[in-house]
Amino acid sequence: MGNLYLGLDSSTQSLSAVLVDLELRRVVYSASLNYASALPHYGTQDGVLRGEDPTVIHAPPLMWVEALDVLFQQMVEVGVPMAEIRAVSGSGQQHGSVYLNPSAKDALAQLDPAHSLVENLAGVFSRRTAPIWMDSSTPRECREITDALAPHGGVLNLTGSAATERFTGPQIRKFRREDPDGYAATSHIALVSSFLCSLLSGRIAPIDPGDGAGMNLMDIRRKDWCPSALDATAPGLREKLPTIAPSGTVVGPIHPYFVRRYGLSESAQSVIWSGDNPCSVVGLGLVRPGLVAISMGTSYTYFGTMDDCRVDPRGEGHVFGSPAGGYMTLNCFKNGGLARARMRDRFQLDWAGFAAAIESTPPGNRGRLMLPWFDTEIVPRVLVPGERRLDLSEDDMAGNCRAVVEGQMMAMRVHADWMGDRPSIVFATGGASEDRSVLQVMADVFNCPAQPFAISKSAALGAALIAAEAWHRHARRPVSWSEIVAGFTDSDSARRVLPRAGAAAEYERLLPRYAQFEADELARRA
Numbered sequence: 001m002g003n004l005y006l007g008l009d010s011s012t013q014s015l016s017a018v019l020v021d022l023e024l025r026r027v028v029y030s031a032s033l034n035y036a037s038a039l040p041h042y043g044t045q046d047g048v049l050r051g052e053d054p055t056v057i058h059a060p061p062l063m064w065v066e067a068l069d070v071l072f073q074q075m076v077e078v079g080v081p082m083a084e085i086r087a088v089s090g091s092g093q094q095h096g097s098v099y100l101n102p103s104a105k106d107a108l109a110q111l112d113p114a115h116s117l118v119e120n121l122a123g124v125f126s127r128r129t130a131p132i133w134m135d136s137s138t139p140r141e142c143r144e145i146t147d148a149l150a151p152h153g154g155v156l157n158l159t160g161s162a163a164t165e166r167f168t169g170p171q172i173r174k175f176r177r178e179d180p181d182g183y184a185a186t187s188h189i190a191l192v193s194s195f196l197c198s199l200l201s202g203r204i205a206p207i208d209p210g211d212g213a214g215m216n217l218m219d220i221r222r223k224d225w226c227p228s229a230l231d232a233t234a235p236g237l238r239e240k241l242p243t244i245a246p247s248g249t250v251v252g253p254i255h256p257y258f259v260r261r262y263g264l265s266e267s268a269q270s271v272i273w274s275g276d277n278p279c280s281v282v283g284l285g286l287v288r289p290g291l292v293a294i295s296m297g298t299s300y301t302y303f304g305t306m307d308d309c310r311v312d313p314r315g316e317g318h319v320f321g322s323p324a325g326g327y328m329t330l331n332c333f334k335n336g337g338l339a340r341a342r343m344r345d346r347f348q349l350d351w352a353g354f355a356a357a358i359e360s361t362p363p364g365n366r367g368r369l370m371l372p373w374f375d376t377e378i379v380p381r382v383l384v385p386g387e388r389r390l391d392l393s394e395d396d397m398a399g400n401c402r403a404v405v406e407g408q409m410m411a412m413r414v415h416a417d418w419m420g421d422r423p424s425i426v427f428a429t430g431g432a433s434e435d436r437s438v439l440q441v442m443a444d445v446f447n448c449p450a451q452p453f454a455i456s457k458s459a460a461l462g463a464a465l466i467a468a469e470a471w472h473r474h475a476r477r478p479v480s481w482s483e484i485v486a487g488f489t490d491s492d493s494a495r496r497v498l499p500r501a502g503a504a505a506e507y508e509r510l511l512p513r514y515a516q517f518e519a520d521e522l523a524r525r526a
């Protein structure tokens with residue numbers, strides 16, 4: 001049998017698969033299935049369903065189910081050696097929840113390979129659609145949960161995050177308020193991650209502390225359900241939730257459905273899934289405390305790892321369990337890539353022109369600053385959108401380009417102070433990490449090297465590596481995390497950008513001015 005491990009990633013827009021060969025230290029297969037184009041009959045726009053209320057964003061869980069069949073079928077058709085796969089794990093978009101009725105348990109156990117997964121599972125839902133992470137319709141529930149938990153230590157301190165609109169607990173509370181009968185008819189509530197793992201395992205799968213922390217329901221230190229948070233959320237909730245089990249737990253052998261239909265081995269193991277961000281932490285090689293990565297896609301996310309649990313006193317950042325042990329932190333800057341693109345388009349530049357504009361201005365931008373809150377922002381929490389400039393004219397092309405990037409990097413540094421030690425190196429990934437001028441600002445602001453990764457599909461890769469680690473531990477041949485990730489998550493040291501002493505000192509002087517500007521502006525909008 002080969003040494004192959006499969007990682008799946010059920011994300012907002014697509015289902016991806018990454019197959020790694022641990023012997024060869026190589027990704028041997030990688031594919032993605034886009035929901036909107038491959039499964040148009042679910043009527044989604046980029047994988048999501050929007051209604052009249054713009055704050056309500058759901059997705060059809062059956063679409064995720066069908067995607068699994070289609071992707072496995074494609075793997076067989078292109079000749080992936082399915083029988084050689086030793087273990088499968090996965091990553092799910094975080095926070096989304098799936099509501100199942102009492103028939104789900106038997107339907108999962110008895111999946112019939114003569115019928116598709118959709119045919120097998122069409123009747124198991126007690127709620128037709130699943131609220132996902134983009135849904136922000138629960139401010140009322142967030143307030144109620146915050147108030148109810150105040151006498152018990154506070155939601156932030158108990159669960160690692162302030163009550164957050166997209167988190168599962170507030171979403172469950174809203175479901176119970178709006179549809180008490182639907183809630184009563186629900187016997188199991190799963191996350192996207194645990195739901196898809198349940199299909200592969202043929203039983204209701206546990207939730208791991210990486211994804212469980214995104215619910216406002218888990219005691220972040222004990223990594224188990226938090227009774228007072230459950231009580232503050234909805235009656236009878238504990239009975240509807242699965243157990244929380246450590247990341248990398250082997251749930252059991254893959255269900256025979258997948259053996260018969262797609263030729264997986266009977267001994268292939270189904271490993272508990274996690275959220276996409278915890279999986280990315282592994283897929284980026286952040287398997288030791290103190291490592292930091294900045295992912296610069298549509299939004300920018302700042303990931304850190306730590307041994308001991310610390311929470312963000314401002315309540316803006318999140319703490320999740322890391323699948324590699326200990327904790328991970330996540331700060332999400334919603335305006336990230338969007339703000340940079342907005343500035344490029346405003347001055348009708350291409351990315352080379354944008355970089356040249358930055359290079360033509362000095363580090364620190366002569367004190368000119370911008371808060372690039374074109375849209376509402378998560379970190380810091382900004383509910384009234386609108387960018388703001390200090391000593392900077394709107395028409396100053398180069399000054400504005402530099403101010404966006406500097407403002408973003410300074411915000412990331414200021415808002416990471418609660419995470420503890422300053423990083424000794426920052427790993428960078430995503431589109432903007434290809435721009436050397438951005439990496440230079442990053443290196444100078446953090447006063448440490450900035451090093452890009454060439455990794456795409458970090459969540460699916462992380463899931464494959466989690467499957468590999470779990471398989472070895474289960475077979476009583478444990479392998480250390482650094483050995484597991486070696487060769488898969490090496491960064492590109494040739495493209496490493498070093499900080500420049502003068503520029504770093506300039507930012508050290510500028511940071512208090514930036515922090516004050518931000519604080520004044522937040523107070524003005526409050």
Ligand code: XUL
Nearest residue numbers: 012093094095133276277
């Ligand atoms: C994290 C979050 C998103 C989703 C995207 O808190 O909401 O990153 O996990 O899939």
